[in-house]
Amino acid sequence: MAEAAEQPRDEAPLEAGAEEAVKIICLGDSAVGKSKLLERFLLDGFRPQQLSTFALTLYQHRARVDGKAVLVADMKVTQKSFNFARKFSLPFYFVSAADGTNVVKLFNDAIKLAVTYKQNSGDFMDEVMQELESFDLEKKSENLSDQEESYPEEKPPSS
Ligand SMILES: Nc1nc2c(ncn2[C@@H]2O[C@H](COP(=O)(O)OP(=O)(O)OP(=O)(O)O)[C@@H](O)[C@H]2O)c(=O)[nH]1
Numbered sequence: 001m002a003e004a005a006e007q008p009r010d011e012a013p014l015e016a017g018a019e020e021a022v023k024i025i026c027l028g029d030s031a032v033g034k035s036k037l038l039e040r041f042l043l044d045g046f047r048p049q050q051l052s053t054f055a056l057t058l059y060q061h062r063a064r065v066d067g068k069a070v071l072v073a074d075m076k077v078t079q080k081s082f083n084f085a086r087k088f089s090l091p092f093y094f095v096s097a098a099d100g101t102n103v104v105k106l107f108n109d110a111i112k113l114a115v116t117y118k119q120n121s122g123d124f125m126d127e128v129m130q131e132l133e134s135f136d137l138e139k140k141s142e143n144l145s146d147q148e149e150s151y152p153e154e155k156p157p158s159s
């Protein structure tokens with residue numbers, strides 16, 4: 001399990017009430033139980049049959065971290081495996097999707113870590129991405145004001 005941060009959701013503004021948005025990505029080999037952990041956390045349930053992983057990723061979860069409202073904007077499940085957990089010294093948890101052991105703790109800790117990472121990231125690529133995100137927004141608002149100037153609002157004919 002690793003924390004970090006589909007069009008259109010990636011580009012959507014923070015939903016009402018959320019002060020921060022993070023993404024949670026479940027990494028791991030096939031059939032290790034990624035989807036079931038997500039199912040247990042989001043739905044507080046476990047069904048032996050497979051619930052569509054895609055359907056699970058459509059849920060949006062809200063959390064509170066240090067008093068701040070956090071929107072978990074995306075929960076992805078991927079079979080790609082990385083050396084991510086070791087590289088970032090992420091904690092190890094014994095979990096069970098079947099009986100719920102440690103599932104809420106695992107996800108809540110991941111959300112907290114994601115918020116902390118987002119607020120203190122010294123990662124060069126993250127900084128570049130943040131610059132690009134705000135650049136794009138500035139550009140859109142400039143384009144909007146340009147359009148307003150070139151197409152002045154039509155006034156209804158006076159009677
Ligand atoms: N008994 C038990 N079975 C589990 C548990 N977690 C998952 N399983 C079973 O393990 C199988 C695989 O679980 P998934 O959650 O689909 O695993 P996944 O890692 O998402 O698999 P992929 O979609 O192939 O990547 C399913 O048959 C689950 O019912 C658990 O905590 N206990």
